[in-house]
Amino acid sequence: MFTGIIEAVGEVVEATPKSGDLSLRIRTGKLDLTDVALGDSIATNGVCLTVVDLPGDGFRADVSRESLSLTTIGQWRPGQAVNLEKALLPTTRLGGHIVSGHVDGLGEVISRHRDARSERFRLRAPDDLARYIAHKGSITVDGTSLTVNRVEGAEFELNIVPHTLAETIMGSYRAGSAVNLEVDVLARYLERLLQGAEQPQGSGLTEEFLAENGFR
Known part of the structure; x- marks a missing residue:
């Protein structure tokens, strides 16, 4: 991990x-x-x-x-x-989010532009991964834990601060660059639970239950 x-x-x-x-x-x-x-x-x-x-x-x-x-x-x-x-150790600070290193698919950089000292990137994910990408959720792009700032269909935006640009390969991204994407593993597990596969009868985990408890 x-x-x-x-x-x-x-x-x-x-x-x-x-x-x-x-x-x-x-x-x-x-x-x-x-x-x-x-x-x-x-x-x-x-x-x-x-x-x-x-x-x-x-x-x-x-x-x-x-x-x-x-x-x-x-x-x-x-x-x-x-x-x-x-790989992380039990004593490692979890500064990003839980990343498995198992890439889900390829994304594409659509555009980038300056925003004060940051850079705004727009990327497109494969259609079958788009449902796992949420506004202010986490996504891994070429191994970098990032926060999603905006989602429109299969496209999403990232705001990248100068430190991240300097310490990763993101500074080299251009329109058309292919990138490895890994979605938040929690989203995948949540979807699986909602499908009800092998779910114990009476467990109470439903879409209504999640909505009532703040998962919207």
Whole structure:
């Protein structure tokens, strides 16, 4: 699990096709790897990758066909900058929100413009993910935990402060940029509960119950 608070910006060194999937080598820059062991997880542009080698200046990871089909990894080339975050510890401050590192789908940057010292971004999500995106809710974009400022159908807006622009790859986004999206896991679980799958009889969890208790 992760928090969506980016710890460093790394760089793709190698992206090598291997028997139908992909082997990655990532240079991690200022990310402290002294407490990272083989088998640990590092979120890379929001994708939970398992460390299979530690060459000294970064790590290697294998990427399955499933991950290639759901993320931007297949588009990565040597020299590309990526957001990095190590898996959280029990003592980690939860400054963002609960992030699994399991990308739900690809979004697209529609536009960006200045707003005082911040930047306003407008993105489009896949139609099947749009229902999980709420005004003032949380969303993960390339591994960064962000607050949704406005929603219109499958499009949503973000206000990005200078610190986030400087410490993540968001400063490089342009209209047409593809991004990894992970919706708030609480929204997914809530939807599943409302579907009533294997729900114990008399549990009382209904849309009316939620509305009466402030979940609107």
